Structures are given as C-alpha cells and as structure tokens.
Amino acid sequence: MKTDRKEELLTRWMDDGLSDEELRELEPVLTEHPELHEERADYARLREELRTAVSSEIEPPFPDFFNSHLERLVREEGRGVDKTRRSEGAFNRLWIWWMAPAAAAAVVMAFLLGMKSAQPVNQGGMVDAAAGSGVYSPFAEVSTEVILDRESDSTLLVVEGLAPLADTDLVVGEGFLDGEHGYFVKTEKVY
Amino acid sequence: MNFFRQFASNLVKGPVPGDAAGEGGPDTPSDAELVNRCQEGDYSAFDALVTKHRGRVYAMIQNMVRNEADSWDLAQEVFLKVWKALPKFEARARFSTWMYRITHNVVYDWMRKRKLETAGELDDNLLDREAIAAGAQATPARMARPDEALSQGELRANIERALEKLSPEHREAILLREVQGLEYKEIADVMDCSIGTVMSRLFYARKKLQSLLPSHEDRS
Numbered sequence: 001m002k003t004d005r006k007e008e009l010l011t012r013w014m015d016d017g018l019s020d021e022e023l024r025e026l027e028p029v030l031t032e033h034p035e036l037h038e039e040r041a042d043y044a045r046l047r048e049e050l051r052t053a054v055s056s057e058i059e060p061p062f063p064d065f066f067n068s069h070l071e072r073l074v075r076e077e078g079r080g081v082d083k084t085r086r087s088e089g090a091f092n093r094l095w096i097w098w099m100a101p102a103a104a105a106a107v108v109m110a111f112l113l114g115m116k117s118a119q120p121v122n123q124g125g126m127v128d129a130a131a132g133s134g135v136y137s138p139f140a141e142v143s144t145e146v147i148l149d150r151e152s153d154s155t156l157l158v159v160e161g162l163a164p165l166a167d168t169d170l171v172v173g174e175g176f177l178d179g180e181h182g183y184f185v186k187t188e189k190v191y
Numbered sequence: 192m193n194f195f196r197q198f199a200s201n202l203v204k205g206p207v208p209g210d211a212a213g214e215g216g217p218d219t220p221s222d223a224e225l226v227n228r229c230q231e232g233d234y235s236a237f238d239a240l241v242t243k244h245r246g247r248v249y250a251m252i253q254n255m256v257r258n259e260a261d262s263w264d265l266a267q268e269v270f271l272k273v274w275k276a277l278p279k280f281e282a283r284a285r286f287s288t289w290m291y292r293i294t295h296n297v298v299y300d301w302m303r304k305r306k307l308e309t310a311g312e313l314d315d316n317l318l319d320r321e322a323i324a325a326g327a328q329a330t331p332a333r334m335a336r337p338d339e340a341l342s343q344g345e346l347r348a349n350i351e352r353a354l355e356k357l358s359p360e361h362r363e364a365i366l367l368r369e370v371q372g373l374e375y376k377e378i379a380d381v382m383d384c385s386i387g388t389v390m391s392r393l394f395y396a397r398k399k400l401q402s403l404l405p406s407h408e409d410r411s
Contacts, residue, residue: 008390014397043397046404047369053347054354054370057246058253060263067241071234073271 001029014040065156219243222286229277237277241270244287247371248294254366255298257355265301269294284380291367291381302359353403361396368393 001009009026012018018026030036060066147156220228220239228236248269253262272293280289354362360382367373367381378389 004387004391007394008387011390011394011397039401043401046401049346049404050350050365050369050400052343053350054254054366055250056370056372058250059246060249060266061259063242063245066245066263066267067238070241070267070270071238073267074234074237074274077271077275 001025010036014043223282226277226280226282226286229274230280237274240273240286244290245270247287248290251291251294251366251371252298254354254370255359255363256301257351261301265297269297272297285377288373288377288380291371291373291377292383295363295381295383298363299359349404353400356403357396357399361392361399364389364392365396365400 006026006029009018009022010029012022013026143160220236222240222243225236225240225243229240245266249262249266252265252269253259256262256265269290273290276293280286284292354365357365363382364378367378368375373381375386375389379386382389
C-alpha cells in the first residue's frame with residue numbers, strides 16, 4: 001500500500017471513519033502492526049483531553065468594546081479613512097495595563113470622577129477626551145488617558161509608562177477622593 | 192455602565208451560544224439569514240454575526256499565536272475582512288468555514304510579517320516552533336509516576352506546550368479537526384490544500400502529539 005493511502009486510511013481509522021471496504025483494505029496493515037490498536041485507544045483519550053484542555057470558544061476580552069471598535073473600523077473603512085494608523089496599538093497599550101504578565105515596582109492610583117454625568121455627547125465616533133474625569137498618578141513618567149466609549153457603554157483607562165502588570169496586581173473599586181465619589185484602580189506590585 | 196463593572200460582568204457571561212454549523216436555534220437567526228441581511232447592508236446583522244462567531248475566531252487565533260493582545264487585534268482584522276468580502280460571499284461553503292479561511296490567511300500573514308520583523312533577532316518562540324520538523328522524532332515525554340497524577344491545570348499546560356511544538360500547519364490541522372470539529376474537506380478549504388495533505392498533516396501531528404504527551408497509563 002502506498003504511504004499516502006496508508007496515512008489517509010489510518011487517519012480516518014483513528015476517527016472511526018472507514019467504510020467496511022476500506023477497513024478490509026487496511027486489515028493487513030493492522031495485522032502487521034497490532035500496536036496500532038493501542039495507539040488508537042491512546043489517541044482517543046488524548047483527543048478527549050485535548051477537547052477538555054483547549055477551548056473551541058474564548059470570548060475576547062472586553063467583548064462589547066470588541067464589537068464597537070470593529071464598527072468604528074468598518075465606518076472608517078467606508079469613509080476611506082486610514083484606519084491602520086489610527087487604531088495602531090490602541091489595544092496593545094490597554095493590554096500593558098491589564099494583561100501582560102510581569103511585575104511592576106509601581107503604585108498607581110487612578111481616580112475617575114463623575115464618569116457617567118460628565119460624558120460628552122459623541123455622535124459618530126467612539127472616543128472622547130474624558131472631560132470631567134480625573135486620573136491621578138503619583139509618577140510623572142506615567143501618562144494616563146481615559147477613553148469613553150459610548151457605543152459599548154464602557155470606559156477605558158490607558159496607562160503608559162508602567163511595566164506590564166498581571167490581572168492579580170490590580171484592585172478595582174469605588175471610593176471618595178477629596179469628598180467626590182468615583183472609581184479607582186490601584187496597582188501595587190513590588191519586584 | 193462603568194468599564195470595570197462591565198469587565199467584571201463579561202467575566203461571568205461566557206461565550207455566546209451558537210453551534211459550529213451556524214444554524215440558528217428557535218430564536219436565533221441562522222448564519223445564512225444574517226449573511227443575507229448583511230449583504231443588504233444591515234450592519235446590525237453583521238454585529239450579530241460577530242457576536243456569534245467572535246469566540247471561535249478569537250480562540251482559533253489565540254491557540255495559534257499564543258498572544259492575547261495580538262489575538263484581539265487579529266480577530267478585529269478578520270472581521271473587518273469578513274465585512275469587506277461579504278458582498279462577494281456566495282454561500283457555496285458554510286459561512287463558518289469561509290470565516291476560518293479568512294482567519295487562516297490573517298494568522299499566516301501575521302506570522303510571515305513577524306518572521307521578517309524578527310529576522311536577525313533571537314526569537315526563542317519562533318525557534319521553538321519552527322526548528323522542530325513535524326515528522327522529527329520528538330523527545331520522549333517524561334514518564335510520570337503513579338503518584339504524580341497531573342491536575343487539570345498541568346494537563347492543560349502540557350497540552351499547550353505540546354501544541355506549540357507542532358509546526359503551524361500541523362497545529363492548525365489538529366485545532367480545526369479536534370477542537371473546532373471541522374470535516375476533512377472543510378479543513379482543506381480553510382488551509383487551501385488537498386484532502387490528502389490534510390490527512391498527512393493530521394497523521395503526523397497526532398503521532399507527534401502522542402510522543403510529546405505522556406500516555407494515559409503513564410499518568411494514572
């Protein structure tokens with residue numbers, strides 16, 4: 001039997017996908033290599049483990065923002081705007097704040113004030129300067145930006161200048177600063 | 192809604208229901224219906240398609256590129272290309288297969304670009320992935336003692352490490368077949384190769400995976 005044919009039959013045999021005729025065709029190979037039966041059983045178990053361990057669906061982080069950001073790209077595409085430059089790295093910067101797994105010798109307190117009440121109206125686009133929102137950082141080299149996304153009804157806090165942080169380094173909550181209510185993000189991690 | 196509250200709520204939402212075939216449930220429009228509406232310029236239908244499929248696209252990309260930030264951006268790119276190409280989509284293939292095809296192209300373009308960008312630099316990740324021929328004899332997996340039964344987390348980590356050692360083509364074939372549940376013909380369409388090539392890739396990828404992972408008996 002040619003190698004290609006043998007590989008095809010064995011692959012489909014592993015998947016229980018052979019007709020009776022094909023099974024007869026493969027029979028001599030199976031007789032010659034009885035260990036293939038064990039391999040097949042092993043692979044069936046491995047397949048189950050693979051399906052358990054590897055997700056077929058993973059919601060992207062910030063799924064609502066995913067859709068609204070995409071809509072923005074589509075609109076810009078329609079208008080012929082060079083979206084590549086405008087969207088370049090926007091999410092990567094966010095990830096520096098949220099996800100990248102590394103330590104940071106930094107303490108940052110960000111206090112977002114009056115988020116809901118002070119959101120300016122934004123008709124077409126999705127990004128506004130965060131009028132009415134304050135972000136405090138104790139480090140001059142750390143720049144902060146608040147992006148209000150009305151379409152996904154969400155707020156992004158982009159912090160640049162920090163070493164990457166893990167989720168577990170973050171504390172998110174509500175509180176008061178100078179008597180005003182707001183939301184805070186606190187990161188505290190020492191090397 | 193505040194971003195942080197929304198973030199927390201997203202953590203518990205989980206994937207959007209929907210089957211791989213894209214058939215709608217009693218209350219869910221099918222892919223074909225949504226595609227028709229998209230082709231008539233209905234953006235809300237496209238938004239529904241994105242919501243329905245973003246989990247699979249993101250998972251596929253994430254399992255291929257192993258980088259969450261890049262995966263997010265690449266998934267955006269996939270859906271932008273889907274939107275642009277939808278007017279030409281003729282439904283000869285399932286929408287989901289066509290979408291995986293676009294995902295395949297976007298991921299491979301990214302890999303090529305990344306390879307060029309890192310040319311001359313020492314990139315351990317790329318070396319690991321590509322220096323090992325898929326058919327090469329793999330280092331035998333560590334034989335676990337009976338008392339070293341792997342926890343679920345360890346099992347996942349082992350499987351992910353093993354998948355990373357496969358060539359991109361072999362890894363993709365395995366993911367499309369075993370994780371996403373595509374038929375051989377669909378995998379061939381997605382990867383733009385013959386069914387014979389798919390069979391060969393699956394054959395060697397499975398062999399290599401078996402050599403990289405301890406067998407069930409070894410672990411139990």
